[in-house]
Amino acid sequence: MKSEDVSGDLREVLYTKEDIDARVAELAAAVDADYQGRDVLLVGVLKGALMIMADLSRALSGQYPMDWMAVSSYGSGTKSSGVVRILKDLDTDLTGRDVLIVEDIIDSGLTLSWLKTNLQSRGASSVEVCALLRKPEALKVEIDVKYVGWDIPNEFVVGYGLDWAEQYRNLDCIAVLSEHVYS
Numbered sequence: 001m002k003s004e005d006v007s008g009d010l011r012e013v014l015y016t017k018e019d020i021d022a023r024v025a026e027l028a029a030a031v032d033a034d035y036q037g038r039d040v041l042l043v044g045v046l047k048g049a050l051m052i053m054a055d056l057s058r059a060l061s062g063q064y065p066m067d068w069m070a071v072s073s074y075g076s077g078t079k080s081s082g083v084v085r086i087l088k089d090l091d092t093d094l095t096g097r098d099v100l101i102v103e104d105i106i107d108s109g110l111t112l113s114w115l116k117t118n119l120q121s122r123g124a125s126s127v128e129v130c131a132l133l134r135k136p137e138a139l140k141v142e143i144d145v146k147y148v149g150w151d152i153p154n155e156f157v158v159g160y161g162l163d164w165a166e167q168y169r170n171l172d173c174i175a176v177l178s179e180h181v182y183s
């Protein structure tokens with residue numbers, strides 16, 4: 001789906017498909033350079049990370065096995081609480097593995113902070129993060145993120161895997177949702 005298909009629902013397109021392709025290629029080049037010759041497991045966080053995972057993994061050179069987790073954050077409405085429940089766990093033993101968590105967006109950072117600690121406790125030799133988007137104004141915890149696509153304002157965005165009530169996930173760009181959609 002393209003922005004024209006739902007233009008009435010979007011306030012502003014932040015990044016086009018071309019912008020995303022170019023940035024993901026840069027992130028992939030940085031990951032390749034940092035992990036040369038190492039066996040890295042990409043861990044995608046469902047469902048939002050599906051697009052970045054698909055594009056980043058194909059832009060990487062060499063073998064990068066993938067696994068997936070689904071987590072749910074207890075909290076009121078759209079706010080994350082930091083209390084996380086695993087809905088789908090990894091199939092892979094992390095002992096001695098270099099892990100790169102692939103995320104769509106970091107908001108409060110609470111989910112990711114929990115996830116990093118959880119994966120480290122399984123014996124991974126390193127756990128780093130690649131997130132396409134980050135909202136610096138919304139951060140509630142210090143979190144070290146090795147690769148970030150873009151820092152964005154504290155507004156609700158959709159597209160490229162990001163949804164509002166399971167909608168707009170298949171939008172090919174990243175856009176700020178109009179308030180009239182959710183109010």
Ligand code: XMP
Pocket residue numbers: 048073079080082104105106107108109110111112155156157158162163164
């Ligand atoms: P925390 O707050 O723990 O949560 O960093 C991150 C998760 O919250 C969701 N999230 C969003 N989803 N547009 C979305 O579609 C947004 O602007 C947004 N902000 C946070 C998302 O699932 C992310 O993984």
Ligand code: MG
Pocket residue numbers: 045046047048049103104105
């Ligand atoms: Mg997510």
